[in-house]
Amino acid sequence: MHLLEPRAQPSQLMRWTAPLIAIVATLLAGSFLFWALDKSPIASFQVFFIEPLTTSYGWSELLIKACPLILIAQGLAIGFKARIYNIGAEGQLIIGALFGGGVAIYFDGSDSAWVIPAMVVAGALGGALWGALPALLKTRFNAEETLTTLMLTYVATFILSYMVNGPWRDPEGMNFPQSIMFGDNALFGILLEGSRVNTSVFITLFAVLAFWLFNARSFLSYQLEVGGQAPAASRYAGFSAKQTVWFSLVISGLTAGLAGVGEVAGPVGQLNLNISPGYGFAAIIVAYLGRLHALGIVLAGCLMALIYLGGEAAQVSLQMPAAITGIFQGMLLFFLLGADAFIDNRLRKPIR
Amino acid sequence: MIDSLIPVLAGAIAAATPLIFAGLGELVAERTGVINLGVEGMMLTGAIAGFALAAETGYGAAAGLPAGALAGAATAMIFAFFALSLAANQAACGLALTIFGIGLSAFIGQHYVSYSLPGLQPIAIPLLADIPVIGPVLFKQDAVVYLSFITFAVVAWTLAKTRLGLLLKAVGESPDAAHAIGYPVLGIRYGAVAFGGAMAGIAGAYLSTVYTPLWVQNMSAGRGWIAVALVVFATWKPTRLLLGAYLFGAVTILQFHAQGLGIDVPVQFLAALPYAATIVVLVVISRDRKLLQLNLPASLGKPFLP
Numbered sequence: 001m002h003l004l005e006p007r008a009q010p011s012q013l014m015r016w017t018a019p020l021i022a023i024v025a026t027l028l029a030g031s032f033l034f035w036a037l038d039k040s041p042i043a044s045f046q047v048f049f050i051e052p053l054t055t056s057y058g059w060s061e062l063l064i065k066a067c068p069l070i071l072i073a074q075g076l077a078i079g080f081k082a083r084i085y086n087i088g089a090e091g092q093l094i095i096g097a098l099f100g101g102g103v104a105i106y107f108d109g110s111d112s113a114w115v116i117p118a119m120v121v122a123g124a125l126g127g128a129l130w131g132a133l134p135a136l137l138k139t140r141f142n143a144e145e146t147l148t149t150l151m152l153t154y155v156a157t158f159i160l161s162y163m164v165n166g167p168w169r170d171p172e173g174m175n176f177p178q179s180i181m182f183g184d185n186a187l188f189g190i191l192l193e194g195s196r197v198n199t200s201v202f203i204t205l206f207a208v209l210a211f212w213l214f215n216a217r218s219f220l221s222y223q224l225e226v227g228g229q230a231p232a233a234s235r236y237a238g239f240s241a242k243q244t245v246w247f248s249l250v251i252s253g254l255t256a257g258l259a260g261v262g263e264v265a266g267p268v269g270q271l272n273l274n275i276s277p278g279y280g281f282a283a284i285i286v287a288y289l290g291r292l293h294a295l296g297i298v299l300a301g302c303l304m305a306l307i308y309l310g311g312e313a314a315q316v317s318l319q320m321p322a323a324i325t326g327i328f329q330g331m332l333l334f335f336l337l338g339a340d341a342f343i344d345n346r347l348r349k350p351i352r
Numbered sequence: 353m354i355d356s357l358i359p360v361l362a363g364a365i366a367a368a369t370p371l372i373f374a375g376l377g378e379l380v381a382e383r384t385g386v387i388n389l390g391v392e393g394m395m396l397t398g399a400i401a402g403f404a405l406a407a408e409t410g411y412g413a414a415a416g417l418p419a420g421a422l423a424g425a426a427t428a429m430i431f432a433f434f435a436l437s438l439a440a441n442q443a444a445c446g447l448a449l450t451i452f453g454i455g456l457s458a459f460i461g462q463h464y465v466s467y468s469l470p471g472l473q474p475i476a477i478p479l480l481a482d483i484p485v486i487g488p489v490l491f492k493q494d495a496v497v498y499l500s501f502i503t504f505a506v507v508a509w510t511l512a513k514t515r516l517g518l519l520l521k522a523v524g525e526s527p528d529a530a531h532a533i534g535y536p537v538l539g540i541r542y543g544a545v546a547f548g549g550a551m552a553g554i555a556g557a558y559l560s561t562v563y564t565p566l567w568v569q570n571m572s573a574g575r576g577w578i579a580v581a582l583v584v585f586a587t588w589k590p591t592r593l594l595l596g597a598y599l600f601g602a603v604t605i606l607q608f609h610a611q612g613l614g615i616d617v618p619v620q621f622l623a624a625l626p627y628a629a630t631i632v633v634l635v636v637i638s639r640d641r642k643l644l645q646l647n648l649p650a651s652l653g654k655p656f657l658p
Binding site for chain 1: 393430440453455458538569573627628638639657
């Protein structure tokens with residue numbers, strides 16, 4: 001049962017090839033899954049991973065899905081480096097969407113150009129607030145952030161449900177749990193004619209650059225990393241563990257909140273119960289797959305977006321439930337973790 | 353007054369039953385040093401496997417519960433391979449298992465959305481059921497509730513009084529020492545994780561074949577996570593877990609009786625209550641660092657490579 005033994009030195013080669021190994025393993029396991037379902041693996045992969053990219057519309061949809069994933073994962077990566085495990089980005093996204101959406105609903109009919117900026121600020125604040133709460137619980141009361149962030153995601157879902165069933169329900173929406181459709185000045189402007197790609201792309205772009213610089217250049221980023229890898233050394237150097245917790249959770253909440261605004265003021269265009277198809281959870285995988293590196297996350301985000309697109313395509317062409325996306329996501333994370341095990345370890349040689 | 357409370361209390365006992373199974377399973381795994389955050393995923397896999405078999409065979413919960421246990425244990429083995437044999441990060445592996453389980457159960461469940469099952473009739477235990485208040489609350493329940501009582505007793509007794517219990521705890525406290533005297537640390541952890549998976553699977557199958565006998569996507573609705581939180585709340589002690597589960601059962605059931613009890617609050621706030629309560633109990637228990645440190649299995653979450 002013991003398959004591994006420690007390496008003398010961590011393998012840098014494995015660190016960067018592990019994501020590729022994980023992707024190949026996921027494809028292999030996926031083939032097996034399709035084969036078990038009596039579908040031709042090659043034809044299925046054609047539908048899943050190739051066809052979405054044969055049209056320019058497909059590429060634009062890839063961008064729309066990749067943006068929130070990349071944005072959230074950038075924020076999460078900060079915390080993961082410091083071993084602060086925020087797994088409730090989905091909830092922070094929802095609260096961000098609620099704050100931003102609230103601004104849109106309150107200023108409905110206004111023709112001010114400031115509605116969108118106000119929504120962005122409100123969404124960032126909302127997300128940051130929902131991240132600050134577990135930070136408070138962790139620093140003040142020592143409560144594990146994994147469980148509190150996740151529980152707060154459920155709470156956020158119910159707050160959203162209450163708002164779109166109650167105060168913010170569209171009076172002309174035939175009792176559906178949804179808000180009014182936002183007006184044009186509460187939506188990001190369309191960038192590419194004939195697609196849904198909008199100016200919120202620039203938020204993600206800015207975030208990638210900002211986090212790249214932050215990771216490469218700042219002392220704070222170094223503090224976070226030391227805190228994660230060697231807590232004792234970090235304490236000895238006088239780095240504050242509490243500051244790390246606050247910073248990680250607030251920043252990751254903030255990016256998730258921004259992603260929430262990007263959805264409601266973008267492709268969704270209103271508040272309803274389907275704001276996010278689990279972007280907050282998928283972004284966790286994106287962060288690890290991208291090696292917690294700003295540019296790596298961009299690549300990983302595109303791949304995850306493709307899995308989402310493929311899931312939708314499989315639903316239409318292969319009559320498969322969209323849940324297949326979750327199966328692929330779970331397999332990808334498992335295989336990535338498995339491959340990562342070989343960074344610090346190697347296969348045990350049999351004893352003779 | 354007391355008469356109107358009896359259905360609420362009886363409902364709380366039933367609502368707590370899946371938490372007891374899943375919580376006890378996770379407690380045993382954590383006692384050996386393995387934290388498996390995949391309870392939610394294993395529960396859903398158990399729920400759909402149990403539902404599918406119950407529906408296909410026509411034997412109801414009698415077929416569903418064993419099928420759920422098997423499915424839960426099987427998915428737990430995926431976790432165990434990565435988290436134990438490959439010594440990967442346990443928290444992340446658990447998360448992968450949850451994501452995978454949610455997807456897999458929804459995928460299989462697609463075929464079963466319009467089915468419903470008969471459920472189980474309550475069985476009144478002779479004599480005991482006639483005790484005022486306690487009788488109708490505890491002893492007019494379905495068979496699986498009684499099974500949860502028995503499971504609790506067996507787990508509590510095993511951990512406290514048997515060699516096996518001592519061994520499980522030893523592996524969690526000091527895997528190196530257990531390894532040095534020749535116990536198969538990884539084998540014992542595999543066993544504990546499998547037990548945790550089977551318990552989570554039973555919890556899921558109870559939900560889908562007895563508690564609300566139909567399949568709804570994501571029907572465990574965070575109960576797996578609450579079970580994980582309950583283990584912390586219980587400071588890894590079975591009796592406190594049982595009490596915690598009943599407390600949560602009561603909080604969960606409140607939303608269905610709120611109107612009758614004259615509580616006028618939007619339904620979403622009542623539905624959010626168990627999750628908010630989880631945060632509150634985590635805070636209450638975690639702020640006492642000494643209490644937590646005293647009971648925390650020393651090797652919890654740490655991979656073991658001999």
